[in-house]
Amino acid sequence: MQGRWGGGPAKWWHGEFRGCGYRITIPRQIILQVLDESKEHLSAEDIYLKVHNIYPAIGLTTVYRTLELLINMGLVFKFDFGDGRARYELSRGAKEPSHHHHLICTKCGRIIDYTDFVDEELELIKKTEKELSKKYNFEIKNHTIQFYGLCDECSDKEK
Numbered sequence: 516m517q518g519r520w521g522g523g524p525a526k527w528w529h530g531e532f533r534g535c536g537y538r539i540t541i542p543r544q545i546i547l548q549v550l551d552e553s554k555e556h557l558s559a560e561d562i563y564l565k566v567h568n569i570y571p572a573i574g575l576t577t578v579y580r581t582l583e584l585l586i587n588m589g590l591v592f593k594f595d596f597g598d599g600r601a602r603y604e605l606s607r608g609a610k611e612p613s614h615h616h617h618l619i620c621t622k623c624g625r626i627i628d629y630t631d632f633v634d635e636e637l638e639l640i641k642k643t644e645k646e647l648s649k650k651y652n653f654e655i656k657n658h659t660i661q662f663y664g665l666c667d668e669c670s671d672k673e674k
């Protein structure tokens with residue numbers, strides 16, 4: 516398993532593993548790589564199929580278990596976009612800016628990732644995080660934000 520998955524430049528998650536005391540096993544490395552290269556919000560089955568192509572020895576159970584570990588480490592976010600399948604995404608990416616919020620159409624399931632935040636949005640989040648950490652003595656490291664509604668196409672059809 517040298518080459519594409521074994522070597523290459525160190526990714527940001529290598530440091531996170533060192534910090535947690537977990538080993539970067541091949542399944543962990545490949546799952547992170549698949550998430551890193553994906554532009555979509557993958558379900559566990561999607562991830563399994565992609566990983567399986569590269570590394571056929573992996574089973575679905577390992578994929579689920581690895582995802583849970585990566586979520587606990589804060590490397591991966593798990594989302595429920597309301598279509599009954601959990602979706603996974605890296606908490607940050609190689610390409611900046613990767614931090615984004617979601618607009619989710621509850622009718623067609625379209626998910627819009629946006630990074631062009633409204634000014635008030637950033638201000639509100641910064642303020643809210645500051646107040647929350649004070650109030651609960653809680654160190655906030657990240658957040659996810661989802662807005663649910665109808666996309667332009669779906670709201671057109673409703674009229």
Ligand SMILES: [Zn+2]
Binds near residue numbers: 614640658
């Ligand atoms: Zn944000």
Ligand SMILES: [Zn+2]
Binds near residue numbers: 667669
């Ligand atoms: Zn829609």
Ligand SMILES: [Zn+2]
Binds near residue numbers: 628
């Ligand atoms: Zn997203």
